[in-house]
Amino acid sequence: xxxxxxxxxxxxxxxxxxxxxxxxxxxxxxxxxxxxxxxxxxxxxxxxxxxxxxxxxxxxxxxxxxxxxxxxxxxxxxxxxxxxxxxxxxxxxxxxxxxxxxxxxxxxxxxxxxxxxxxxxxxxxxxxxxxxxxxxxxxxxxxxxxxxxxxxxxxxxxxxxxxxxxxxxxxxxxxxxxxxxxxxxxxxxxxxxxxxxxxxxxxxxxxxxxxxxxxxxxxxxxxxxxxxxxxxxxxxxxxxxxxxxxxxxxxxxxxxxxxxxxxxxxxxxxxxxxxxxxxxxxxxxxxxxxxxxxxxxxxxxxxxxxxxxxxxxxxxxxxxxxxxxxxxxxxxxxxxxxxxxxxxxxxxxxxxxxxxxxxxxxxxxxxx
Numbered sequence: 512x513x514x515x516x517x518x519x520x521x522x523x524x525x526x527x528x529x530x531x532x533x534x535x536x537x538x539x540x541x542x543x544x545x546x547x548x549x550x551x552x553x554x555x556x557x558x559x560x561x562x563x564x565x566x567x568x569x570x571x572x573x574x575x576x577x578x579x580x581x582x583x584x585x586x587x588x589x590x591x592x593x594x595x596x597x598x599x600x601x602x603x604x605x606x607x608x609x610x611x612x613x614x615x616x617x618x619x620x621x622x623x624x625x626x627x628x629x630x631x632x633x634x635x636x637x638x639x640x641x642x643x644x645x646x647x648x649x650x651x652x653x654x655x656x657x658x659x660x661x662x663x664x665x666x667x668x669x670x671x672x673x674x675x676x677x678x679x680x681x682x683x684x685x686x687x688x689x690x691x692x693x694x695x696x697x698x699x700x701x702x703x704x705x706x707x708x709x710x711x712x713x714x715x716x717x718x719x720x721x722x723x724x725x726x727x728x729x730x731x732x733x734x735x736x737x738x739x740x741x742x743x744x745x746x747x748x749x750x751x752x753x754x755x756x757x758x759x760x761x762x763x764x765x766x767x768x769x770x771x772x773x774x775x776x777x778x779x780x781x782x783x784x785x786x787x788x789x790x791x792x793x794x795x796x797x798x799x800x801x802x803x804x805x806x807x808x809x810x811x812x813x814x815x816x817x818x819x820x821x822x823x824x825x826x827x828x829x830x831x832x833x834x835x836x837x838x839x840x841x842x843x844x845x846x847x848x849x850x851x852x853x854x855x856x857x858x859x860x861x862x863x864x865x866x867x868x869x870x871x872x873x874x875x876x877x878x879x
Contacts, residue, residue, distance in 0.1 A: 512532070518612050569628070588638055645854075649875045729812075806828060
């Protein structure tokens with residue numbers, strides 16, 4: 512199948528798009544890839560939707576804003592893809608299937624026997640009508656309903672991508688978005704994965720809270736700051752880090768309060784160190800030292816984060832581009848791959864990636 516995958520991260524930066532030719536097991540070809548920045552009205556709507564989602568009580572009706580956001584996400588994806596396909600000489604009839612992750616506005620992991628909650632907004636039926644193509648979406652709900660973490664879901668793709676490049680296990684993939692997650696591929700379909708801790712998310716929140724922009728572009732603040740290792744230790748005292756894997760996070764699970772007395776530059780440097788130390792602890796949990804740790808996602812554009820990972824991790828750290836991969840498109844490729852697996856009834860989550868009891872299918876497909 513020729514599948515168009517979409518990913519929108521919690522940074523609310525852009526709609527990422529990638530085309531794969533795949534049967535959901537092997538990758539036959541890599542098609543076009545690109546992005547379109549979120550429009551300001553959609554970004555503002557999603558910020559408000561997230562704010563309301565974070566105070567949404569269990570058992571209460573979903574906030575009314577969810578329906579508005581669902582439609583906005585579908586229209587945003589359609590507009591992004593219309594321009595993307597035209598740019599690459601493609602038409603909707605050239606696409607067999609669409610995989611849409613949707614916009615995460617809430618993620619709560621299971622706790623003390625209480626199932627988690629995860630919400631990715633995006634009207635799959637509307638997108639199918641707009642495009643005239645079938646849409647696979649809602650990839651996480653079934654896993655959460657079965658007691659799983661609902662995240663991360665990309666690991667089965669990470670293993671396929673490594674195989675397609677002829678890489679030898681053990682191999683680790685570190686995706687640094689709002690939250691950082693690591694996949695360890697031990698060969699075949701032997702994968703383990705979990706969220707290690709914050710990626711870019713806390714840095715973005717800090718910079719925004721202090722009126723210094725939307726993010727620490729190029730690590731310019733962190734580069735002139737000094738990490739406060741005492742604050743790093745305080746952040747690492749969060750109970751999440753003592754819990755066994757697999758486990759997952761929301762970008763809002765950690766407070767900025769321990770950083771209040773630090774200057775902006777020192778606070779950014781401290782959060783860089785926090786992310787790197789959390790990944791180091793995650794590598795210890797994996798129980799194997801990989802040949803390399805390959806970094807994808809927006810975090811690899813922050814040279815301070817990349818330097819911190821290289822200094823603290825037990826294996827050589829490489830950016831996805833060092834292997835000839837499209838580092839900004841890995842997640843969009845992953846949801847194209849997961850859409851193909853969904854169409855074929857293949858599992859997308861596993862005991863060592865989300866904690867479900869057995870490998871599980873997931874996702875729903877709507878026809879135009």
